[in-house]
Amino acid sequence: MATEKTTIFSPELAARFDKLVTLYPVRRxxxxxxxxxxxxxxxxxxxxxxxxxxxRIGIRENDVQSVLSYYSxxxxxxxxxxxxxxxxxxxxxxCDGYKILEHCKKRLGIGHKEVTSDGLFSLEEVECxxxxxxxxxxxxxxxxYDELTPEKMDQILDDYKAGRGKxxx
Amino acid sequence: xxxxxxxxxxKKLTAPAGTLLIDACxxxxxxxxxxxxxxxxSLQAACRMCVVRLEKVPKLQTACTxxxxxxxxxxxxTDEIKQARKATIELLLGNHPLDCPVCDAGGECExxxxxxxYGAGESKYVEIKQHREEQQWxxxxxxxxxxxxxxxxxxxxxxxGMDVWALGVENRGVSSVIAPNGGDHLNCEECGxxxxxxxxxxxTSGTYRYKTRPWEMNHVGTVCTHCGDGCKxxxxxxAVNDGVEIIRGDNRDKSGINGDFLCIKGRxxxxxxxxxxxxxxxxxxxxxxxxxxxxxxxxIDFAAQRLKEVRGSRGGKAIGVIGSNRTTNEENYLLQKFAxxxxxxxxxxxxxxxxxxxxxxxxxxxxxxxxxxxDFASAPAILLLGNDPTEQHPALAWQxxxxxxxxxxxxxxxxxxxxxxxxxxxxxxxIPQIGYASFVEYLSGNDGxxxxxxxxxxxxxxxxxxxxxxxxxxxxxxGRDIASLVQFGLxxxxxxxxxxxxxxxxxxxxxxxxxxxxxxxxxxxxxxxxFAEEYGSALPTEPGFDMVExxxxxxxxxxxxxxxxxxxxxxxxxxxxxxxxxxxxIVQDMFLTETAVLxxxxxxxxxxxxxxxxxxxxxxxxxxxxxxxxxxxxxTDFELIVRLAEKMGTHPKNLVPFGKGVRADFGxxxxxxxxxxxRHAVWLAANDLEPKLSPFDPFAxxxxxxxxxxAYNVPRLNLLAxxxxxxxxxxxxxxxxxxxxxxxxxxxxxxxxSGTLGNYSAKLKEVVASHTTMNATETAAD
Ligand code: SF4
Ligand code: SF4
Ligand code: SF4
Ligand code: FES
Ligand code: FES
Numbered sequence: 001m002a003t004e005k006t007t008i009f010s011p012e013l014a015a016r017f018d019k020l021v022t023l024y025p026v027r028r029x030x031x032x033x034x035x036x037x038x039x040x041x042x043x044x045x046x047x048x049x050x051x052x053x054x055x056r057i058g059i060r061e062n063d064v065q066s067v068l069s070y071y072s073x074x075x076x077x078x079x080x081x082x083x084x085x086x087x088x089x090x091x092x093x094x095c096d097g098y099k100i101l102e103h104c105k106k107r108l109g110i111g112h113k114e115v116t117s118d119g120l121f122s123l124e125e126v127e128c129x130x131x132x133x134x135x136x137x138x139x140x141x142x143x144x145y146d147e148l149t150p151e152k153m154d155q156i157l158d159d160y161k162a163g164r165g166k167x168x169x
Numbered sequence: 170x171x172x173x174x175x176x177x178x179x180k181k182l183t184a185p186a187g188t189l190l191i192d193a194c195x196x197x198x199x200x201x202x203x204x205x206x207x208x209x210x211s212l213q214a215a216c217r218m219c220v221v222r223l224e225k226v227p228k229l230q231t232a233c234t235x236x237x238x239x240x241x242x243x244x245x246x247t248d249e250i251k252q253a254r255k256a257t258i259e260l261l262l263g264n265h266p267l268d269c270p271v272c273d274a275g276g277e278c279e280x281x282x283x284x285x286x287y288g289a290g291e292s293k294y295v296e297i298k299q300h301r302e303e304q305q306w307x308x309x310x311x312x313x314x315x316x317x318x319x320x321x322x323x324x325x326x327x328x329x330g331m332d333v334w335a336l337g338v339e340n341r342g343v344s345s346v347i348a349p350n351g352g353d354h355l356n357c358e359e360c361g362x363x364x365x366x367x368x369x370x371x372x373t374s375g376t377y378r379y380k381t382r383p384w385e386m387n388h389v390g391t392v393c394t395h396c397g398d399g400c401k402x403x404x405x406x407x408a409v410n411d412g413v414e415i416i417r418g419d420n421r422d423k424s425g426i427n428g429d430f431l432c433i434k435g436r437x438x439x440x441x442x443x444x445x446x447x448x449x450x451x452x453x454x455x456x457x458x459x460x461x462x463x464x465x466x467x468x469i470d471f472a473a474q475r476l477k478e479v480r481g482s483r484g485g486k487a488i489g490v491i492g493s494n495r496t497t498n499e500e501n502y503l504l505q506k507f508a509x510x511x512x513x514x515x516x517x518x519x520x521x522x523x524x525x526x527x528x529x530x531x532x533x534x535x536x537x538x539x540x541x542x543x544d545f546a547s548a549p550a551i552l553l554l555g556n557d558p559t560e561q562h563p564a565l566a567w568q569x570x571x572x573x574x575x576x577x578x579x580x581x582x583x584x585x586x587x588x589x590x591x592x593x594x595x596x597x598x599x600i601p602q603i604g605y606a607s608f609v610e611y612l613s614g615n616d617g618x619x620x621x622x623x624x625x626x627x628x629x630x631x632x633x634x635x636x637x638x639x640x641x642x643x644x645x646x647x648g649r650d651i652a653s654l655v656q657f658g659l660x661x662x663x664x665x666x667x668x669x670x671x672x673x674x675x676x677x678x679x680x681x682x683x684x685x686x687x688x689x690x691x692x693x694x695x696x697x698x699x700f701a702e703e704y705g706s707a708l709p710t711e712p713g714f715d716m717v718e719x720x721x722x723x724x725x726x727x728x729x730x731x732x733x734x735x736x737x738x739x740x741x742x743x744x745x746x747x748x749x750x751x752x753x754x755i756v757q758d759m760f761l762t763e764t765a766v767l768x769x770x771x772x773x774x775x776x777x778x779x780x781x782x783x784x785x786x787x788x789x790x791x792x793x794x795x796x797x798x799x800x801x802x803x804x805t806d807f808e809l810i811v812r813l814a815e816k817m818g819t820h821p822k823n824l825v826p827f828g829k830g831v832r833a834d835f836g837x838x839x840x841x842x843x844x845x846x847x848r849h850a851v852w853l854a855a856n857d858l859e860p861k862l863s864p865f866d867p868f869a870x871x872x873x874x875x876x877x878x879x880a881y882n883v884p885r886l887n888l889l890a891x892x893x894x895x896x897x898x899x900x901x902x903x904x905x906x907x908x909x910x911x912x913x914x915x916x917x918x919x920x921x922x923s924g925t926l927g928n929y930s931a932k933l934k935e936v937v938a939s940h941t942t943m944n945a946t947e948t949a950a951d
Contacts (some may be wrong), residue, residue, distance in 0.1 A: 060336075062350035066337035 008048050013041050025058045027153055029128055035074050044075045060167030072126075080115045082160050084108070085139040086127050091132035100136050101125055103150040107157055120161065140165065175241035181340040184237050191219055191232040202254065202283055204368050205320040206233035209575060209692060210329055213321050217257050218283065219246045229253055241744035251287060259289040266315045274370030276383045277824055280318060307355040308935040309375040312347065317371035319345055319879050323363035330430075332570055333357050334590060347371070356899030358920060359936050360563070365419050365429060376437050376932060377417045379406055386416065388893045389797035390424060392784050393435040394495055394777035395923045397522075397670045398564035399541060399786025400435050401425020401891070404778060404797040411449075412799035415439045415778060420545040426790055426893050433936065439778060442798055446760055448773035460771065469809075471818030472755045473768040476512065479729040479753065480817075484514030485709060489719040489728050492519040492683035493806070494672035495926070497794055498780030498881075500806045501674070501681035501869035502689055502874050504734055506824060510706045511814045515685050515694050515713025516728075520742050521913050523670030523787065524647040525679035526802030529691055529903050531655035532666065536899035537713060540639045540665040542788045543893075546572050548665075550579040550635040555605055556643025556656070556669050557588040560919040562787075565669075566590060566640070581632050583608055596628045604695055605642075606650040613657045637663040644669065644915040648693050648908070664685045670787045671916040672924065673777060677785040680878070680896075686712035690878035691903040703877060705823070715912055716742060724748040731755070734806055735774065737762040737925040742914055757809055762925050773803045776926075780805040782867040783888070789896040791881065794886050808865045821864035826873055828862055855886040 007014045016037065020030045031053065038049045045068055054061045068074050086092075086101045105111055108121050115122040131137035134146030138153075144158055144164045158163050170186045177199055178693065191201045192208070204216035212234050220229035224242035232243075244250065261280065265800040270276045301314040321338065326335040330951040335357035339348040349355040351832065364372040364442075388404035401424060405417035410524050418436050423429045441447075452460040453470030463471075479487050490508040492501055508517040532538050545551065545568035558566035566589075572578040572595040582594040585602040600608045604619065611619035613628050619625070632638070640658045642651075651668070658664040670676055682689040688700050714722055716738060722728040724745070730753040738744040740763035749767050756768040765771050777784070781796045804812075811821050820828070853859045861869035875882045879900035888894050916924055921937050923930070 060350065062337040062348065063334065065348070066339055069339040070341045072341075 008052055009038065009041060013037060021057060028059055028063075031057060031059075031064065032071070035036060035064075035068060035071075044078045048075075075113075076078050078115070079124075081120050082123060082140050082165060083122045084157075085124045085126040085129065086133070087127070087129050087131070087139075089128035089132075091128070091135040092137060095135040097136035099150065100138065100148050100153055104138075104157075105151055107154065121157070142146075170631065171240040173237055173241075175239065175243065177243045178245055186237065186239075188237050189233060190221065190235040190237055190241075190243065190736070193237050194232065194243075196536045197642075199245055201232045202286070203233055204279060204283075204318060205322065205327070205730050207366065209571065209656075210322065210325040213325070214488075216318070216320055218254055219403070220253050221252060222247060222250060239381045246386055250829065254283070255289050256286045258284050258287055259292060259294070262289055262292060263294040263316060263320050265318075266298065266313075268316075271379070272313075272316065272370035273373045273378050273948075274316075274367075274786070278370060279368035279948060285660055303373075304353070306349045306351075306353075306376075307357065307359055307375075308932065308939050309359050309361055309433065310349075310355055310357075310923075311373045311375060311378055311429050312349075313371050314346060316369050317347055318369055318544075319347070320368060322336065322366045323347060323372055324370065325877065326362045326366045327357070329574060330567070330570070331358060331360055331362060332589070333360075337365060348921045356940075358559075359433045359437075359704055360431070361419075361433065362430070365421065365431075365436075374417070374437070376440065377405075380416050381405075389795050390422075391778065391795040391797055392786075392792050393418075393431070393928070394673045394835050395434040395438060396432075396562060396564075396918070397672055397675055397787035398562050399426070399673060399784060399788075399790060399792060399893075400427040400431055400564050401436050401792065401893075403734060405438065406797050411801040413797070414443055415798045417896070424891060425792070426786075428565045430567045433920060434563075434786050434927075434933070437800075438809075438923060438927065438930040440774060440799065440932050441759070441926050442778060444760070444929040444931065446929065447800065447803075448760060448771065449800065450773060450817070452771040454769045459804060460768075465804075468770055468772065469812050469816050472772075473813050475769075476730055476732070476755075476813070477817050480512060483729055486516070486713075487727060488514050489516040489722070489731045490514070490518075491712060491719070491731065491733045491736045491738055492517065492678055493776055494522070494675045494678055494924075496674060496678075496735050496806050497777070497780060497784055497867060498674065498677040498791075498874060499782040499870040500734075500780075500810070501678050501683050503807060503810050504826065505534065505682045505689065506704065507810050507814055508732075509688075509694075509708055510704045510823070511817055511819045512732075513628040513707075513709060515711060516722075517683055517713060518685050518716040518718055518719065518912075519675075519678045519683045520736055520738060520917050521533050521670075521679070522672060522718065523644050523668050523911050524651060524909075524911070525646045525668060525670065525676055526684070526687060526691060526903070526909060527651045528655075528666070528668040529898065530905045530907075531652045531904055532898060532903070534899055535906050536658075536897075538665055539789050539895070539898045540641070540667040541790050541821070541893070541895045542568060542786060543790075544639060544665060545641075545667075547576065548572065548578060548639045549576070549637050549638045550581070550632075551583045551641065552583075552632055552635075553590065554609070554640065554642040555585075555645035556641075557584070557586065557590075558669075558681050559589040561643070561671065562669055564919065566943050569593060574796055579627060579635070596624075596631055598625050598628050602645075605645045606653065609650070609654045609657050613653075613660065633661060636662065639665050639667065641667040641669065642670075644913050647913050648909050650827055667788050671918060673786075675787065676787050677756045677783075680785060685715045685718075686907070686909065687903075689874065693904050693907070699877065703873075715910060716744070717912065719909075720744045720748045723752045725749060727750050733757065733764055733768075734810075737764045739764040739767070741916070741924055744752070756808055759803070760925070760929055772809050774809060775803045775805045779803070782807070782865070783871060785896065789898055790893040791883060791896055792893045793891060795891075802853050805865070807867055807870075811864050824860075825864045825866070827864050827866055827869040828860075854889050859886060 021027045034053050050064045054064045088097045110123050112125050127168050131146050136148050137146040172183050173186045182197050188587050194201050201219050201450045203219045205213040214231045214234045219232040221232045222244040223230050303313045324336045335350045335355050364374045386407050388403050390403045393419050395401050402418045404415045406413050450462035453463045455461050492504050494529050563907040579595040580593050582591050582597040591597045595713045697702040697708050708747045734757045739746050754768040755770045757772040757774045758765050782794045784794050785791050880896045883894035921933050
């Protein structure tokens with residue numbers, strides 16, 4: 001539709017959404033990708049995101065809420081600037097992934113799904129991230145780090161803290 | 170689709186290809202258990218109770234999603250299957266509170282039944298159960314989370330069935346929960362369908378929860394007393410100190426024209442009967458101007474003597490009668506007979522909410538032109554002109570939604586407002602509120618009267634291309650406009666019509682001649698035909714005063730007495746209370762209404778749930794009204810009319826043909842076996858031969874109605890069995906040329922109001938109040 005919409009998203013993302021909803025036989029198929037993109041841009045799925053996504057697709061907000069709450073990778077609270085996702089699924093668990101998780105908890109002083117007080121880091125225990133061959137592995141935002149030891153982990157966190165980390169969203 | 174043949178448990182079965190295995194089995198009398206499958210709703214396949222073994226398929230399959238195929242070989246109840254179902258139940262019971270002894274669903278619970286059948290008595294699950302407190306989501310909906318088995322029926326019935334989408338599922342796996350759209354409360358239409366459809370006791374009802382055990386109620390199938398749709402409802406009742414009270418309303422057995430549907434009013438708004446303000450003693454105004462309770466004998470005698478005086482001194486012309494939209498056909502019939510033969514007046518009317526006389530005249534003599542409420546669930550196309558069924562005719566809206574969803578029926582909506590059913594419409598046009606008549610002309614091809622556009626012309630083209638169409642219209646159409654609409658409809662092939670009026674028996678009031686110019690069956694008073702002979706007295710042949718004229722006459726001092734039965738014209742019809750200053754007023758009602766406070770005599774009366782008879786919904790579906798409840802102190806309108814007549818010196822036999830015509834058969838002709846007795850009774854009932862030994866037996870009047878009003882002469886057996894029978898409207902002989910004054914005043918009721926009755930329903934008021942406060946807080950938060 002050519003009508004001017006007020007949107008909480010950037011013009012690029014709004015344009016992407018305009019297209020996305022037309023790509024599938026039913027509009028609601030665009031729901032999950034839209035939530036993911038929105039999360040990347042906004043940082044989390046706020047109530048404003050829910051409202052606009054629902055409106056764009058033409059479903060109700062509680063419908064969005066149902067889908068949103070199903071997926072653990074969609075979050076409804078802001079994460080830290082760097083979201084540290086530690087895998088503890090089978091391969092990583094066998095290769096001491098829990099040690100890495102515990103180490104991160106201690107280093108950052110936060111637990112699962114928590115954010116440091118300066119907002120720089122958040123921590124999350126996640127299921128397999130597809131890097132089993134190089135377990136134990138973690139992911140910070142969209143970047144992978146593998147074959148980890150507590151020492152390597154310290155180095156990575158130090159780098160991020162000092163602004164030397166990778167700056168993908 | 171073509172039939173296929175397959176084998177279930179060794180039986181050869183045939184069903185159309187595409188039929189779900191679970192349905193095919195059911196049709197053949199093989200029950201496959203199911204929690205999540207619900208006919209008419211989308212498939213969920215969530216519960217795995219329906220698993221069956223298909224030959225040559227490696228794993229057990231769900232019968233609720235498998236369609237039958239040629240040569241398929243199915244086993245539904247082997248040891249392997251029993252074990253699988255038992256395991257499913259064991260998992261369901263893992264965190265189930267097993268509080269059956271206090272659960273509302275206890276005794277009616279599908280989980281109990283399945284556990285009983287497959288047995289999972291001992292649990293291997295040793296963890297502590299996760300308990301959650303019961304939550305209140307609205308005045309009528311409560312949720313007990315641990316009892317939920319996640320069948321999603323509630324989610325689907327609310328979304329697909331009601332088009333409200335207020336319920337959803339949040340989280341995943343073992344953490345999944347049913348969640349209301351308002352976070353911790355519901356913003357919804359409060360229909361209670363979700364509660365009704367819940368197979369366990371997870372969703373419970375605000376009016377029923379923790380009140381009784383299902384087996385301690387009696388269940389009576391009757392008709393809803395609220396809107397004109399006339400839903401069949403099964404009332405759960407129990408004895409209390411002052412009679413019998415209703416504690417539950419549902420239609421779980423799907424037995425009526427409405428299937429399992431009931432709206433909030435049918436399901437919850439029976440509580441008016443127990444309102445504190447209910448009158449239970451007759452009241453008579455004393456010399457000091459105050460109302461005081463007196464005994465029945467005195468009250469009836471007093472009223473009768475005054476009526477007699479007026480009749481003697483000023484004649485029937487000085488007496489008026491106002492009938493009700495919620496009394497039975499028999500009462501309406503009796504009231505007009507009483508007015509015409511005992512009071513000697515045609516001054517009789519009721520609050521009209523639809524112009525049934527004009528509708529009947531327009532359809533004059535045409536068979537099969539009137540749509541039943543049932544037809545809306547299967548018609549290929551529907552044209553809705555005016556009205557807002559979601560608010561005013563919830564059952565009709567349900568039928569239409571169901572039809573659009575399951576059969577892809579094409580709905581055309583023309584309305585001045587943005588009514589909700591537009592969401593189901595194939596095409597919708599907005600027309601001016603005063604533009605309905607010209608829009609119909611436009612539909613007939615006359616472009617001059619209505620400023621059309623591309624949208625309206627496409628709408629017109631599609632409507633006119635329909636080969637079978639139901640046209641349903643609201644009170645926007647009256648008189649001549651109805652005639653033109655019907656004329657337009659008849660120019661298309663296979664059209665049926667429905668005229669929407671507002672109350673439970675508005676149609677019956679018109680059909681039974683509660684009108685100043687028409688006798689029962691729309692026979693004109695000026696040419697009373699067989700009625701003259703039947704009624705055996707000189708019938709007044711001048712049309713009487715209508716409602717407005719009665720009040721005018723009262724103002725002039727020309728109406729000395731007015732008898733109002735189950736109506737509140739002062740509040741509902743905007744009549745001027747001061748007009749009745751010098752009129753002797755008798756009011757028969759449940760409450761001290763705005764009209765009743767003016768009365769000289771008040772008779773506390775029974776409501777539709779407290780009496781027997783028949784009622785006709787706005788579509789002309791005739792149904793049996795059965796007595797479910799009882800209240801000490803009140804009397805039915807039927808009895809009161811007879812008693813009043815008797816005190817005025819008319820022998821009840823002149824009014825009610827009881828004990829005549831047939832000789833009562835007390836079973837002398839009955840055989841010796843006990844089964845014989847029942848057959849005998851059925852036969853008597855079917856042939857209208859049951860003995861009517863009481864002047865208060867409504868069926869004695871129903872006999873007379875069937876005899877004198879041909880449209881009502883429908884087969885009785887089906888009716889007595891609790892089913893609807895459509896009127897034979899083609900048999901109505903009405904003068905098609907007469908012009909009548911337009912006195913239609915719609916009730917303006919929505920989902921949560923119901924005329925005067927609604928004012929006395931605490932539940933409806935509570936719901937309205939909760940919506941108002943919730944909306945207020947939500948707006949404030951925005
Ligand atoms: S009461 Fe009716 S509208 Fe409300 S949630 Fe239940 S099914 Fe939906
Ligand atoms: S609340 Fe009842 S109907 Fe809804 S999912 Fe749970 S068990 Fe099924
Ligand atoms: S739709 Fe009308 S008749 Fe049916 S339950 Fe509601 S108020 Fe009663
Ligand atoms: S198990 Fe950790 S990456 Fe696959
Ligand atoms: S009834 Fe088939 S899976 Fe629930």
